[in-house]
Amino acid sequence: MSASTAHLRIARPTPSIPALLPFYTAGLGFEIIGSFNQHAGFDGVMLGHLNLPYHLEFTTEIGHDPGRAPTKDNLLVFYLPEEQEWKMAIERMKKQGFEAVRSWNPYWDAEGKGNTFEDPDGWRVVLWNGSWTF
Numbered sequence: 001m002s003a004s005t006a007h008l009r010i011a012r013p014t015p016s017i018p019a020l021l022p023f024y025t026a027g028l029g030f031e032i033i034g035s036f037n038q039h040a041g042f043d044g045v046m047l048g049h050l051n052l053p054y055h056l057e058f059t060t061e062i063g064h065d066p067g068r069a070p071t072k073d074n075l076l077v078f079y080l081p082e083e084q085e086w087k088m089a090i091e092r093m094k095k096q097g098f099e100a101v102r103s104w105n106p107y108w109d110a111e112g113k114g115n116t117f118e119d120p121d122g123w124r125v126v127l128w129n130g131s132w133t134f
Helices: 017-027 083-095 106-112
Strands: 008-013 031-039 042-048 054-061 075-080 114-118 124-129
Touching: 017 031, 017 042, 017 054, 017 083, 075 083, 083 114, 083 124, 106 114
Parallel strands: 008 054, 075 124
Antiparallel strands: 031 042, 042 054, 114 124
């Protein structure tokens, strides 16, 4: 097995799955692709798109509050190379009531190419207009 061919799941706990869903579904456009209830004390939901090689998982453990994001620089960055797609993504977030916040690292606000949004748990998502290059 090679990590270069693996499907990636990014998982983290949340105190409230229902509070997060509008941000990631209506705002960012993810679909619920799976969920579970009462699995060894956990509830969870997987968000993504069936044709992508990654998805997000959010879990809630009964009786446990995982707290907020440890820093303002915990980021998921989505590179949107098409300017129109990027503008539509930002408008969708704003239409759902999610306003951009100032990035902790000023790089993400540079040149008007990035917009950072904070979810209800304090974790941040950057919508970047451009392709990722190394």
